[in-house]
Amino acid sequence: MITVYAAVIKFILIVVSGILGGLIGSLTGLGGGTVIVPILSLFMGVPLYFAAGAGLISSIATSAGSASAYTRERIANIKVGIGLEVSTTLGVIVGASLAVYVYTKGLEGVIYVIFGLVLLFSLIPTIRRGKYELPQELKKDRSTGIFQLVGSYFDSKMKKEIKYSGVRWWLGEIVVFVSGTLSGLLGIGGGALNVLAMDGIMNLPMKVATTTSNFMVGITAATGTSIYWYEGYIQFFIVASTAIGVLIGAFLGAKILVRISNKNIRWIFFSILSFLGAQMVLKGLNAESMLVLNDIIRLAISAVFAFVLIFSIYIVSRRKEAVARPS
Amino acid sequence: MIGVNASIAIIVIGVIMLFIRGTADNFTLSQLVNYEAPSSTLNSSLVPLTGIPAGLISLDAVYYITLGLWVLIMTPVTVVFVAFVAYVKEKNYIYGLLSAIVLVNIFVAMLFIPGLIGN
Known part of the structure; x- marks a missing residue:
């Protein structure tokens, strides 16, 4: 028998994990789910499918919690978001069905490995995101006209209205299908790949890409959650406590983000994330x-890996900055 | 934002109830909290959504958390629905169609996929 006292302790521990996940997720721009799934499954003894269920719920919560703030500023492009959701929602159906197949076959190790690799690869575009550059204008293509991929927003830093137009809608659709599939398979929002599609392929400004992706993540995760629900991957106690924690963490993260003047602090979070990925x-x-390695050796390998990876990326990016800005 | 706030408020009520009453839906507190033993823990496949009204009336913590979670799930879906209505009103038929497809995908995921893959 468990006492109410012990249950409250457990509740507090998961809420704290949620706060950490929400905080790191919002400070790095990766979102709520990507960080909470490893924390719960690696350190809290939560079975991976329950952690993934909590990840999807956290993704909806952080997306819906901040999406309205973004749409209020009218940066997110709802047309682009809804257009891409056509294939993201299909992707998440495929991904969640795949997850069910993998779990029933008892192959959850496969999902751990894919999760780790996806986390490590999402770091690359996330690290690059530090610099807010406007894309070079490309020649409009047919999809620009058909899907009305034009818009504008007021950039508060540059203090002017930025006009933009997107291209290659079809290619964007293909890439976000993969982001939906990963979302359903792993229990994350899939934001990193959405941003890559909108920024790298559709040539939208980074601010539009991140805010629109944030809007999309809620829809993707809601679709995935409904499949997880019927499969029994939602554990009430875990999900309730993480949702509360993640929202507190994301709220704190947004407050801190405004105050941080030293961008170098981001590197600490990138190291934590690459450690979790490894x-x-x-x-x-x-x-x-x-x-097969024991826990201590695994911890040591991950720590060394995270340190070497992030330190070398840091050095390379410092060098690039030095080349770009000769004194 | 309203959706998220409402949902979290309901979930918090559910959690408080769980701790005060120490039981929910004929499951003991340990069965609810000990997630390390998946076979005995209460998961979502054991909670039918049709039980929500009765569960709320009988002050069952699990149904409060369930309601809170579904308010959260339906929040982004509502945004798509509102956009769909707006596009149709504007006679923007391409986006009316695209948002309709998104809604269809969501409802396929909610209603048909579970039956198709089984649990």
Whole structure:
């Protein structure tokens, strides 16, 4: 029998994990789900599918909690968002069905490995996102006209109205289908890949890409959650406590973000994320008996890996800045 | 934002109820909290949404959390629906169609996929 006292302690522990996840997610721009799933499954003993269920719920909460703030500023492009959701919602159906298949076959190690790799690869575009540059205007294509991919927003830093137009809608649709699939498979929002599609392929300004992706994540995650619900991947106690924690964390993150003048602090969070990514990969290989190591060695390998990776990216980006700005 | 606030408020009520009453939906507190033992823990597949009204009246914590979660899930869906209505009113038929497809996908996920893949 568990006492109410012990239950409250457990509740507080998960809320704190949620706060951490929400905080790191909002400070790095990765969103609520991507950070909370590793924290719960690696350190709180939560089975991966319950952690993924909590990840989807957290993604809806952080997306809906801040999306309205963005639309109020009218930066997010709702047309682009809804247009891309056509294939993202299809993707999440495929991904969640795949997840159900993998879990029933008892192959959750595979999901750990994929999760770790996706987390590591999402860091690259997320790190690059530090610089808010406007894209070079490209020649409009047919999709620009058909799908009305034009818009404008007021940039508060540059103090002027920015006009933009998007291209390659079809290619964007294909990429966000993958982002939906990953969202359903892993229990994350899929924001990193959405941003890559809108910024890198459709040539939309970074601010439009991140705010629109944030709007999209809620729709994607809501679709995935409904499948997870019927499969029993939503555990009430975990989901209730993480949702509360993640919202507090995201709120704090937004407050802190305005005050941070030193951008270098982001590197600490990137190191934490790459550590979590490496841990997920190693835990997955362990579960599938492909690389069996004890916990301490896994921790050590992940820590060294995270340090080397982030330190070298940091050095490279500093050098690039030095080249770009000769004194 | 209203949707999220409402949803979290309902979930918090549910959690408080869970701690005060120490039981929910014929499950003991340990069955609810000990998620490490998936076979005995209460998960969402055991909670039918049709039970929400009765569960709310009988002050069952699980149904309060369930309601809160579904308010959260329906929040982005409502945004798409509002956009759909706005596009149709504007006679922007391409986006009326695209938002309709998104809504259809969501409802397929809610109503048909669970039956198709089973649990």
